Amino acid sequence: MYCHQCGEQLAENSHFCSQCGAKVQNQPKHTLDPKNLETILIEETAAGIQVEQEEIQKPIIRYLPVLLPIFSLIIVSVILTAYYLHDKNINEEVVDLKNSADETALAGNYKKAKEYLLEALTLRPDNTVLQNDLSAINEASEYEQTLNLISEQIKKTQFSQASKELASLKDKLNHQNGPLFTPFHKQIDDKNIGITVGTVKQELAELNSVDQLASKLSILASMPKKEASAVKEEILNKIVQFSIDEAEAELTNKQYSDAVSIIDKGLQYAINNEKLLSLKERVSQEKAAFELAEQQRIEQAMEAAAQEDLKNRTAAVEVSDFSVEVDEYGDLYLSGSVKNVATKGITAITIFYTIYDENDEAIDTGDASVYPYELAPGAVGSFEDTYYGVHKNVSVEIDNITWYLN
């Protein structure tokens, strides 16, 4: 007979195997059938009731009450250990998945991260950290889409929509904190720069004054150099162009100080711009030339006025038809007409003359008044005078004419 447990040969009538301590079953049909034996064992443990064997195998029955709890303990321990280890394993797996999810999410691959997290969640559906992470990633990927949309809008120069979207995104992001959202803040700033610079660029065509342009420069001043410099350059060029145009218009109007102040205003922004500086130089030269020319014209006018005045004072009267006659009685008659060649009326014209004899010796002097008393410019008057008793051939010369200017 052999032990059904370990196969050791058994002594006759022994109740237990000397090798393994298993109960010896003396039923020949049972010894040959280990399957059956197992069934019995399971029945024992599962239900703890043995009916058949109790009757058949007394020694086994005797020990069963002791064995039952021991087996229970062993089986329970085995199951629990296995389960514990299995669960621990799952934990480790979840941690791994989470780490992968973190890594991929922070790298920006939200889709993959989501897959990892969903896998982790099937293992640990109740983990709130995982759930929160998942919803955060969902939000992040939503934000990413919004940002892509904004980029698209910026590309299409739909800045007002982009700016609206960006504002609402920014609002949402304000409630979010953590490394997942940190890159968004920078991206939002970048997009904001893009929108601001783009808007300024778009509006540039409609701006038509230096002041408007300058206010755009102020906006760009807070933007980083790299993005804003091109537009800034463009604005400055425009400011220079506007200033030149306006200044040249003023130059045509001969408004030199206005031109200079326009140029100076442009130079505030386009500091040391050569075009403006040279225009400023030109303005000051033209101003000097203008003033010189004006001064010359006025000087000429004053000269002409002075000449006119001199003529009025010294050569206002022209004498014509001056005739001298001595009649048979030896009396001298002289007459003539005068013309006012001055530009003003003259009055009290008196002709002073001297009478000379044949030897050019002065005989006497006399004067004659012109009639009418007043002569308008261009008007003609006459004079006559009589000198009694010259009795000779004489000649008369006008020495001087006097008049008063009106």
Add this chain to the structure above:
Amino acid sequence: MKKKWIISGVLSFLIIGAGTYLFFKITKDIPNQLTFTSNLIKATDENGTEQKVELKDLKEIIHETQKLVVKIELEDGSLGSGFLYNDKGDVITNAHVVANAREVKVNTTDSKEFTGEVIGISNDTDIAVVRVEGLKEVDPLKIARSRTAEIGDEVLALGSPLGFQNTVTTGIISGLERDLNIDNFQYEDVYQISAPIAPGNSGGPLIDRKTGEVLGINSAASNQGTIGFSIPITDVLPLIEGWSETPMTSLPSVSFKTEEPLYEGGSIEDYAQYVVNYFYEALNLGDYVTAYSLLGSSWQSKTNYTDFRKGYLDTTTVYVEEITLTNDGDTITAIATISADERNNGANKNVKYKVTYELGYENDQLKLLSGKGEEIK
């Protein structure tokens, strides 16, 4: 025998019970052993992130600020204030303080005297930058770059009013977005402050009482009551920084005095009427040169004085009977009825003319740019 079974049964039951309990405990506890926290999100902690503004002691602020406020003196003795704003030794001040000067004298509160060079100045905004080599590398005043003042903010105005250096006046922001126009300078959206600004205080900093940062540049005062005006620093910082980066090689001339017109007060139309009347008065008096000088340059170039004079040879008296003026923006059209006594073959004859003049500014003087006339019959 029975007793044994009962004990066995109870024990087994207990073991299995304990096993079941432990099983559920494991089911419950092991997931909880996942004590990781999220690496992606942080719980928002709104109160924790709020930065507390450090309140500084008033005396401390004054002491720290005063060192960086300078007195600016021009050769002609005019005074102003300024303050250091960067480490290049650049001092911000008002344009009217350093108008038409290249070199200025700069005095610090510790009685050091430096020479400063104006490197930037505006002819329409009242700001300028003076570079003082001697103040290089000195820690400048902090500028409130991203914040603008609000009504009720407590402020300090520092400067050298009437030449008294180190004067501090306190007040509040009493108004916002004031627009003024003083001496050719545009003041747009400036702060109104309750601290009085005296001459010499101009160009000094407006300091936030709480943080000690610069909010504005004190610029103007009203001569009635204690009201001052201060230009918000954020509005002009781009301009100022542009000058610091690229100093101007040639400075604009700043004219902040309004020109005294020949004709006091009134509109440009009134002035135009005055010019037309003056023209005829001069003709009446026989002062043709003065009348001629009122003509614009292109008219003068076309018509020389002699020809101009010829036009009035027969005119004895002339006066303006009636005049109407219309402003066309750049120019003014004056239509007048002129009554003239003219000599006609020795006889005086009264003739009436309708004349139309176009008046406009030329080299800052209102001139008769063109004119034509026809006899009214």
